[in-house]
Amino acid sequence: VTARWAGWRRVAGLPVIAAALAAGAGAAAAQVCEGLRPLEWGRVHVAAGAASHTYASAVDASVTAGQNAYMTVNAARTHDAEIHATAWDIGISGGYDGALDPRRAGFVCPRAALSLSLGPRDYMLSEIGFRRAEASVGLGLAMVAHVGPVTFVPVAGASVHRLRATPVTDADVSGWLDPASDTYVVVSLAVGVRMGGRVTLRPGLTVPLGLVEAGSHQDYVAPFGREEAELSLGITMAILIR
């Protein structure tokens, strides 16, 4: 119980700091901290992306709506071809972008997300699968730079994730394969690039830190397809729909 609450305290601390920073910030412009064009210029963002991890690859799609605050619904597929394993994720997330200065050149953004990951099923032909539920809170920072007709939005973020992994099987696996939780951190860097239009391209990278040690008895208590401290490169294309 103590470890569980310690984990949640780590999760809860970041949004409190972020909310305080955002509350002191000026005009909002949602999704700038995602590297995208502010949502005030349209109604929704539709985005699709791909990422390459050490052993797996992922694709995802999302729809975002909002103004100052925004809400995103996303679906993702993570596939590890070598072991024929796939996990499907659905998630909902939200955030608020607060401008740090009147010229709106810098932003600070608290954000939070919930997700459910189903799979892989029949992992390594064991007839055992996994379900993972996750909550995260984080803080993003963004700068907006105009260089001729091109706008660059470099963004950085960190989020604390609390993950609970549950084995899914008809067999009695209690005692050696129990539901378990862990807390880890994801650091992200990206650059949104747009040339005046509604389309933004955003290459970026994410690095998970603090995952359960690989090779340990409960190393399944980690996001599927991710490895400790790996540099995962990805690219997202987002279209702003007016």
Add this chain to the structure above:
Amino acid sequence: MGDHICGTGHGRRHPLGRLFLLPLLALASCSDTTGPPEDLNPALRRLQVDGLDRFLYHGGFVAFTAVPADLSFRLSAHQHVPVEIAVSSGDVETLGLFRETCPDRDRGWKSLCFGYMILMKEGHHASEIADHVAATGGRMYAVFTGRFAGVMHFRPGENLTRARQARSWPGVAWTELETPGNCQEWAPPSCWLEHGARLAAPIPVDTGPAIPGNGILEVRSGDTVTVSYRQPSGAVLHDSVVVP
């Protein structure tokens, strides 16, 4: 039942290399192994004819295992350690020893890289799938009670694919990957220390006149099969077995 194998092991990829693959990742999530395996010549502490996987008859196979001197040694999926196998009646083959356990990563469960077990449904016999096994380049062995059998494959990196594919064959109840005798999938890391370093490979066995270099060990009753390996120091490690 094509021969395309999706998802053979590639080991770790460089992040910059992955960046260029990103556009393709959205379209395809697997790729083919390219090029021959890389030859390595590590010091070994042990080389032997496997005590269990030893089916020296026509249509059988024999496996060889080795333990590196350094137990922290790890082969990637695209590396092997060549050994020479000589049969006293004349056959000589070169066999690449690969990792014994797959996949080549620390996280997640492991299994033996070659071979899987198969259970037939009630009323079916393992002999019913003999043609399927042969068509995929495998060999069936150790049939128990008619319903339970082992299937050995000889190409690295395709074991999981083949075992999954076999589940679609008529009469098959399930297939299961094999783990080293004293390690279950969920065993603690200490159990996997030596197994992570160990090397292994099987080679098909037939009876008949020797055809050196064809990838099949041709033997006759009374032959001696010898596996040998030249250490980096120049010393030669070997082990032998007599064909019954």
